[in-house]
Amino acid sequence: MSLGRRLATRFLLWLGLMFVVVTATWYSAILYFFNYYGEECSRDCEDYYEGDWLREIAKGTSIVKGRARVTSRVESTLDKRETGLQILDEQGKEVYRRGMEDHWPRKWNPGYLLREKKLNGRSLFTWHSSKKGESYTWVLWREFGFPLRKLASSVSLTRGQMILSKAWEKKIAKRNAWVQVLDAQGKEMVNYGRPKSFPTHYSSGQLVQRVKSTQDQWQMKVWYDPERKWTWIYGRPGVNSRTILANRWKIVYLWVFFLGIGLALLIAWFFGRRLGAPLIHMMEWLKNLAKGHYHEPLAKSGFPKSRGVDGQSLQRPFRVYQEVIRAMESLTSTLKGAEDERERLERTREEWMTGVSHDLKTPLASIKGYADLLEAEQYHWxxxxxxxxxxxxxxxxxxxxxxxxxFNLTFRLENDALPLVKKNVDVVELLRRSAIDLVNHPLSQGQEIHFTVPEELQLTYPLDGHWFKRAIDNLALNALLHNPKGTSIHLEVEEIHPCREVPLVEPGVIIRIRDDGRGMDEETLEHLFERYYRGVSTDYEGGAGLGMAIARRLIEVHGGFIHIQSNVGEGTLVTISLPPKN
Known part of the structure; x- marks a missing residue:
């Protein structure tokens, strides 16, 4: 799948996921406010729904040894609201009682409870549920609206004024209510906070009609005092079901609004992390490359930020950009390789200049010394x-x-700048000429040179004869120069066929140069092919320490391998392998 399609697919999947989350959040918010907000309100609100409160009380009720217990919070709320609670078992017997008047029955039969429920529908509330496999009934008694009888017994009327205590004033003000007292003829004796829209005189029928017609707009309660023949009226603004529902919808809208903002921020963060974070990481990566830091930015763990804890697999946000990450890694590797090559060339150039200046200094000094002698006028030669x-x-x-x-050859070999002209060369003849040159060397006196080849061996291989002979000469000359007189030096060549069933254009070649001279220790073997290294103490002081390095590189550019075995006092074996060509 292409990068564009993968981005589009990921975007649609995430968008669908967010749509499901938002829809579920909306639905959960509506369920919460319409199923649990009433329960929360039943604990703290004045206009609560008794059914919600009874359900909450039933949930918190525990049964211990046949007796019911409620939480201390419920008991505190019962006292605060001046409400009574009774819990009945399956037989209608009381197992809990609080706030009920003394005349309230302690045992109910089903018909009697139903009768009281019908007669006191707005004051008596019941809830039925099970606890530990047994049925229980919760009975809640609440004097509807306002404890008008208690107010009448505690208030005093003086000169047309109603004298209330601070507690009653607070209760009435909290409910935004009013109180009116009528005499036996229905005339107002005194009022407390009565709205001007209400009359000051009622007939019996007018009062009944007034209460009935305003029941949904005003909550009104009337209590008649038979001793003084006074009529007490209590009123407050009504809260109907539509108003409650509208208020709850407002709360839902408000919560969903802020929840929507939160979800929008969450979605922005999510998309920013999933899509934006990898882009920012790659921008930092490019900045590093521009500054010459050829590696991917690392996390605190020490691994690249795009990788997991194993340092290999891509982290999930970066997988959508896997082609870009691979391209960045390839670019980084290319640039690092180019930088390493540049540094290598610079080091080679510096080493070449250092080597030239160092190794030319001695012969130049000799030439200058002899030239000065020849030029001196006081001498006659x-x-x-x-x-x-x-x-x-x-x-x-x-x-x-x-x-x-x-120096020039070393520089060209290190920079792969040596052109090779390969053609099929008779390897046996090439090695024979190297052996002859070694015998004719001025320092070969006292040495034994042996050239060994199987009879009638005809062996050709694609080589640049000039440069490959130079490698053989360097290795053979090294055995000659760094061994004492009397050393036997053997040059050998043989053909290799690793698999007779595989047809070969050119067979493989093995060339061995061995001697029984001084040999070399491990340190010398380790540094033998390093440029300018002179690790063997001999009588020969010429050379720049480049012969072995040049020999190895010439063999490698021909596709061959060189291996050296040596022990101090036992001699050295140099093996050159040229692989078969199929």
Whole structure:
């Protein structure tokens, strides 16, 4: 799947997931406010619904040894609201009682309770549920509206004024209510906070009609005092079901509004993390590359930020950009390789210049010394001496020429700048000529040179004959120069066929150069192919320490391998392998 399609698919999946979350949140909010808000309100609100409160009381009721217990919070609320609670078992017997008047029955039969429920529908409330497998009934008694009888017994009327205690004033003010007292003829004797829209005189029928017609707009309660023949009227603004429902919808809208803002921020954060965080990471990555830091930015764990704890697998937010991540890794690797190559070339150039200046210093000093002697006027040289000095100058010049050639060849090999002209070369003849050159070397006197080849062996291999012979000469000359007189040096060649069933264009070649001389220790073997390394103490002081390094690189550029085995006092075996060509 392409990057564009994967982004579109991820976006649609996340959008669908967020739609489900938002829908579920809306639904949960509505359920909460319409199923539990009434319960919360039943604990703290004045206009509560008794059914919600009874349900909450029933949930918190515990049965211990046949007796019911309610929470201390419920008991405190009962006392605060001046409400009575009774709990009955299956037989109608009382198992809990609080706030009920003394005349209230302690046992009910079903018909009697039903009768009281009908007669006192707005004051008596019941709830039926089970506890520990047994049925119980919760009976809640609440004097509807306002405890008008208690107010009448505690208030005093003086000169047309109603004298109330601070507690009663607080209760009436909290309910935004009013109180009116009528005499036996229905005339107002006194009022407390009565609205001007209400009359000051009622007939019996007018009062009944007034109570009935305003029941949904005003909660009115009337109590008649038979001793003084006074009529007490209590009124307060009514709260109907529509108003309660509208208020709850307002709360739902408000909560959902803020919840929607929170979800929007959450969605923005989620999409920003899923889609934006990888982009920011890749921008930091590009900045690092621009600054020359060729690696991916790391997390606190030490692994790249796009990787998991195993350091290999991509983290989930980065998987959608896996093609981009791979391209960035490839770019980083390419740039790092280019930088490493640049640094390597710079080091090679510096090493070449250092090597040239160091190794040319000695022969130049000799040439300058002999030139000064020949130039000095106080000396008169014979022709024989002049020729001898000239020969030394020529030898030093030739040595400098060889050093410069070695430096140049090393530089070209290190930078893969040596052009090879490969063609099928007779390997046996090439090794034979190297053995002859070794025998004719001025320092070969006292050494035994052996060339061993199987009879009638005809062996060709695609090589650049000039440069490959240079590698063989360097290795053979190294055995000659760094061993004492009397050392036997053997040059051997053989053909290899790893699998006779596989047809080969060119068979493989193994060349061995072995001696029984001094041998080398582990430290010398470890550094043998390093440039400018001279680890063996011999009588020979020439050379720049480049011969072995040049030999190895020349063999490697021909696709071959070189392996050296050596022990101190036992000699050295150099094995050159050229693989078969199929």
């Amino acid at each position: 014979e022709e024989k001496e002049v020729r001898r000095y000239a020969r030394v100058v020529r030898e030093k010049a030739e040595h400098m020429e060889r050093l410069l050639a070695d």
